[in-house]
Amino acid sequence: MTTTRPRTEPVEPRRPGQARQVTTDSGRVVRISGPVVSATDLPHTRLFDVVRVGIEQLLGEVIKLDGDLVVMQVFEDTTGLQVGDPVVATGEPLYAELGPGLLGGILDGTQRPLTNLSTDGNLYIARGADPPRLDRDQRWDFRPVVEVGDRVGPGDLLGSVPEGRAVEHRILVPTGITGVVTAVHPGPATVVDPVVDIDGHPVAMMRRWPLRLARPVANRLPLTVPLITGQRVLDLLFPVARGGSAIIPGGFGTGKTVLEQALAKFSNADVVVYVGCGERGNELTEVLEEFPGVTDPRTGAPLMERTVLIANTSNMPVAAREASIYSGITIAEYYRDQGYDVAMMADSTSRWGEALREVSSRLEEMPAEDGYPAYLATRLAGFYERAGAVQCLGTPERTGSVTIVGAVSPAGGDFSEPITQNSLRLAGCFWALDTALSRQRHFPAVNWLRSFSQYGLDAWFDREIGPDWSPLRRWAAAALQDEGALQEVVSLLGVEALAAEQRITLRIGQALREDLLQQSSFDDLDASCPPQRLLAMLRVVHEAGAAMRSALQQGVAITDITAASVLAELGRMRRWPPDDIDDSAIHLTRRIAEEMSSL
Amino acid sequence: MTTTGARVPFTVGHRTVTRVAGPLIIVDGMDGVGYGELVEIETGDGPVREGQVLELDRSLAVVQVFGGTAGIGRRETSVLTRGRAARTGVGTDYFGRVLDGAGRPRDNGPQPVPDDYRHVNGLPLNPITRAHPDQFIETGVSAIDGLTTLVRGQKLPIFSGAGLPANSLAARIAAQARVPGDDGEVVVIFAAMGVTRREAEFFRTEFLTGGAAARSVLLLNLADDPTIERLLTPRVALTMAEYLAFEQHRHVLVVMTDMTAYCEALREISAAREEMPGRRGYPGYMYTDLASLYERAGRVRGGAGSLTQLMILTMPDDDITHPIPDLTGYITEGQIVLSRELDRQGIQPPIDVLPSLSRLMNAGIGVGKTRDDHRGLADQLYACYARGREVRRLMSIVGESGLPTEDRCYLAFAAAFERTYLGQGPARRTLTETLDVGWQLLAPFPAAELKRVSAEQLAHYHHEASVTATDA
Structure with a gap:
């Protein structure tokens, strides 16, 4: 079971002063094993209910019921917890709080803002803290689009607030509410202040939604538009569709995180949800220090204003790691419902799987492959299937998408392990990172022979970028394939064993690999490559190949052709000034043709 | 109720x-x-x-x-x-002392007077209070300074094999590490887990003789000490280090050896608890457990101190995909890999730069930190050496005479690189010396071959020599 039905429609935001309308249960701890705690005397508790454990009121969640025994995973360190300590069940599942103020936030796995977890100069994360997930004090300028007397239903637009410069935050009618607008309260309001009354019931901006439940949509749409990543190897050979999913498996040091961060920075999504799941603290710090200073070229606003960061570093509690993925996808769906294209990066889904494994092992469940629980595939499917391009609920008509990019850290770099294999069945793109390529410092180390994309996006590229996109793409893929086969011969017999024609194939392959597919994340000009530039570069390489072949037919010696100094110019394509690409391409193509014919 | x-x-x-x-x-x-x-x-x-x-x-x-x-x-x-x-005392009174694996004196000296006591498990640093590590540490070892640069607050393991000189490399880094332009002393806390008496004696001599003693703490859990204390040793060391780094604002280097012994102790406890074994019998939570140690490295905002970790682990059977190096590599910010082949050839320190990596290198080098050509030169040396090694492999199949001239040039480079750049012996090199040796090695290559460095840097640093490949 990956999801649970909400007990009540989780649509009504709590209004100020209103008591929580739930029955609570209280019991006693009887067993403690790391993050897994069991309690008795909780007869009304249901699966996935939130619990508060011990005198520090640590946050936990029910994961198993066994007779009188209620088994919970606790999202905080359980050191010091005693048998007999109190447990209070809240009677509600784990909720995300959704509303203005999410963007630019840095949250832990259960959506607690990290800025509120270390106060008074404390460097560490205190236990038992329970700050509101959304800031209750900040006021947002609500601009209604409905008027008194309008009839509205779920998903209809009520109004909006500017949330930073990048995104207009749209306030929608909550699920399950249909009626007539009886009052409108424009102007500054906190997330819990009523902004619109529907049939006399006040509706605030904040929504609560259970993490493990997918948000409803009107329709699912076919995936026809690519998410432009700015990475040449991905956009050209293995494009991912908006609403699709991709996995990035790779051993350590192959550049998963650098690639995920590049996608978070440069992909053309409206909103990015970045989940650092069981990864390094210093990497998150890098994001935190870098993103506010980087400007999103599409909006002119700092990248942080379109980004939500969810951080569960590898030394933070393991159970919250499991929740972090669901917090992330729920926030992503929330922005999708407003009509945005959202990209969710999960780095790394293996740590999430391992968190499942650790909890499962402490529950003494029967392990399947490699100690992972047998329901691993179900859980992964429940996550990846929340990606999609959709027709949103309500009016005005709008579409949105959630694209999932999940990094996978296979043990020993061996892709046959369960997380890689199960994810492979679910994801439409497989971007295999290769240790051998990373050792050659070929980055992004995406192996072009192993990776694949199942999304047919050629039509979009041919229409939007250039009609020769798909023929050239097929040419490049074939050339790389041929080169790969020839390299095997070379490694056995040496390059001299090849025919002249084959050595040209080799040289074209080299140009494609070194001058086109390689891309430096650390070079400002090269870090992101728009598809127009990519196509221009590809055309030059293609023409260079043709020029080499024709020189060979003219009887020029093969060593003179492959050693021609002008070919080194291909390596400078990535540094062409952005406003001068077409001229540069024409100029270089001409020079190559001239030099080849003068040999 | x-x-x-x-x-x-x-x-x-x-x-x-x-x-x-x-x-x-x-x-x-x-x-x-x-x-x-x-x-x-x-x-x-x-x-x-x-x-x-x-x-x-x-x-x-x-x-x-x-x-x-x-x-x-x-x-x-x-x-x-x-x-x-479990708690441990923390403070400067421990300097110069030899402690056991649980932090009790084992040198017959008086009971140290701690500044305070801290829980050994620590608490996770809030990511928002961290500062990104970006201060270059000069170790005096070319392969590290030039190609896998260490920065303050980094956690960098040395992947070693049985019989390789990882301990002396760690001791050397601990003794030589300095930050150019910063006179701040580096405090060294050394946690030895499951080491033999011979190794213990080596560390005692290295750390507690001479001037280093006044700023070193040595925790010794010997191979025949109770296994279980091995689980406490790194935690005690890191708790002391966190106090010094984040509260006393000192620069602390924690050297932990041998993580393999630690992980075996973890496995022993797990087996005794009859837990479900994971890969090779190691418990499924080993990643989390190792992360709870390694993630304690770092720097914090507004604090002058730093906690840098250097951990040594012995790869069983030199297998880098073994769970211990594998999980470590996923947590740490790079790795330094020692090579048996280089060691056999007498190249010291025998660092194999191809699988070695420092993820934080870019943050610590470049204009204003080291030198403008550092990144480009490192990439170029790496690329040339990788190509040279590839040619060497090819040569074993087709013979040297079957190689084109260009390839022979790379072959000669690889040999020279190993001999001079890596095999520096006991001498200490400043960063400038390291970079200069790098450019000298690139001299035989024509500028057009050096694609990883910018044209300006080539013009400034590259002095093309009329040397041919035949002098190798």
């Missing part, structure tokens, strides 16, 4: 040891003890032993015993709770 905020009254029950299995005992009647807390075990004769609660199930507690379970019986053994988790 609202019971929030109330703890069940403390009761001292009748405590019986119901089971003794390896390093674990199971005690009945353990009311009022917290998960992860320390207990004292008295057997009537011999010293009082300490233990830690690993699991609680109603009145039963699983306790791991530090100091071994020999002599513990089901009767005549009493278990007392202390009501707190």
Whole structure:
């Protein structure tokens, strides 16, 4: 079971002063094993209910019921917890709080803002803290689009607030509410202040939604538009569709995180949800220090204003790691419902799987492959299937998408392990990172022979970028394939064993690999490559190949052709000034043709 | 019934040891003890032993015993709770001392007077309070400074094999590490787990003789000391280090050796608890456990101190995909890999730069930190050496005469690179010397071959030599 039905429609935001309308249960701890705690005397508790454990009121969640025994995973360190300590069940599942103020936030796995977890100069994360997930004090300028007397239903637009410069935050009618607008309260309001009354019931901006439940949509749409990543190897050979999913498996040091961060920075999504799941603290710090200073070229606003960061570093509690993925996808769906294209990066889904494994092992469940629980595939499917391009609920008509990019850290770099294999069945793109390529410092180390994309996006590229996109793409893929086969011969017999024609194939392959597919994340000009530039570069390489072949037919010696100094110019394509690409391409193509014919 | 905020009254029950299995005992009647807390075990004769609660199930507690379970019986053994988790003293009074794996003096000196006590497990640093590590540390070793640069606050392991000189490399880095333009002393805390007496003697000599003694602490858990204390050793070391780095604003280098012995101790406890084994018998939570150690490295905002970790692990059978190096590599910010082949050729230190990596290198080098050409030169040396190694492999198949001239040039480069750049011997090189040696090695290549460096840097640093490949 990956999801649970909400007990009540989780649509009504709590209004100020209103008591929580739930029955609570209280019991006693009887067993403690790391993050897994069991309690008795909780007869009304249901699966996935939130619990508060011990005198520090640590946050936990029910994961198993066994007779009188209620088994919970606790999202905080359980050191010091005693048998007999109190447990209070809240009677509600784990909720995300959704509303203005999410963007630019840095949250832990259960959506607690990290800025509120270390106060008074404390460097560490205190236990038992329970700050509101959304800031209750900040006021947002609500601009209604409905008027008194309008009839509205779920998903209809009520109004909006500017949330930073990048995104207009749209306030929608909550699920399950249909009626007539009886009052409108424009102007500054906190997330819990009523902004619109529907049939006399006040509706605030904040929504609560259970993490493990997918948000409803009107329709699912076919995936026809690519998410432009700015990475040449991905956009050209293995494009991912908006609403699709991709996995990035790779051993350590192959550049998963650098690639995920590049996608978070440069992909053309409206909103990015970045989940650092069981990864390094210093990497998150890098994001935190870098993103506010980087400007999103599409909006002119700092990248942080379109980004939500969810951080569960590898030394933070393991159970919250499991929740972090669901917090992330729920926030992503929330922005999708407003009509945005959202990209969710999960780095790394293996740590999430391992968190499942650790909890499962402490529950003494029967392990399947490699100690992972047998329901691993179900859980992964429940996550990846929340990606999609959709027709949103309500009016005005709008579409949105959630694209999932999940990094996978296979043990020993061996892709046959369960997380890689199960994810492979679910994801439409497989971007295999290769240790051998990373050792050659070929980055992004995406192996072009192993990776694949199942999304047919050629039509979009041919229409939007250039009609020769798909023929050239097929040419490049074939050339790389041929080169790969020839390299095997070379490694056995040496390059001299090849025919002249084959050595040209080799040289074209080299140009494609070194001058086109390689891309430096650390070079400002090269870090992101728009598809127009990519196509221009590809055309030059293609023409260079043709020029080499024709020189060979003219009887020029093969060593003179492959050693021609002008070919080194291909390596400078990535540094062409952005406003001068077409001229540069024409100029270089001409020079190559001239030099080849003068040999 | 609202019971929030109330703890069940403390009761001292009748405590019986119901089971003794390896390093674990199971005690009945353990009311009022917290998960992860320390207990004292008295057997009537011999010293009082300490233990830690690993699991609680109603009145039963699983306790791991530090100091071994020999002599513990089901009767005549009493278990007392202390009501707190394992702690260690922290402070500068420990400098120059040799401690055991649990932080007690083992050098016959007086009991140190700590500034304070801290829980050994620590708490996770809030990511928002971290500062990104970006200060270059000069180690004097070219392969590290030039190609896998270490920065303050980094965690960088040395992947070694049995018999390779990882310990002397670590000692050398600890002794030589300095930050150019910064006179701040580096405090070295050394945690040795499961080391032999011979190794222990080596570390004692390296760290506690000469000027370094005044700023070093040595924790020794010998190979024949109780295994379980090995789990405490790195935690005690890191707790002391965190105090010095984040509260006393000092630059601390923690050297931990050998993580393989640590992981084996972890496996031993896991097996004694009859847990479900993961890969090669290591427990499924080993990643989390290792992360709880390694992630304690870093820098914090507004603090002048830093905690840098250098950990040594022996790859069983030189296998880098073994769970210990594999999980370590996923947590740490790079790795330095030692090569048996280079060691056999007498190249010291025998660092294999191809699989070695420093993820934080870019943040610590370049204009204003090291030199403008550092990145480009490192990439270029790496690319040329990788190509040279590839050609060497090819040569073993087709013979040297079957190689084109260009390839022979790379072959000569690879040999020269190993001989001079890597094989610097005991001499210390400044960063400028390291960079200069790099450019000298690139001299035989025409500028057009050097694609990884910019045209300006080529013009400034590259002095093309009319040397041909034949002089190798």
